[in-house]
Amino acid sequence: MALTWPVVAAALGVSWLVIRRSLPAGHPGQRHPMGVSDQDAAPAAAPEK
16 A cells, blocks of 8 residues: 555656657647647747746
8 A cells, every 4th residue: 555656656657758759849738639630830939828
């Protein structure tokens, strides 16, 4: 039972890295999904926050 939360935390961390690295360079991030039609109108740089 004591090793359950570290395994879950490690799995979440690794999956976040894999998803982050699979996004294209101009993508605004995981929390801002883009559809197929949005990719044509994507800005060259990430939006300012």
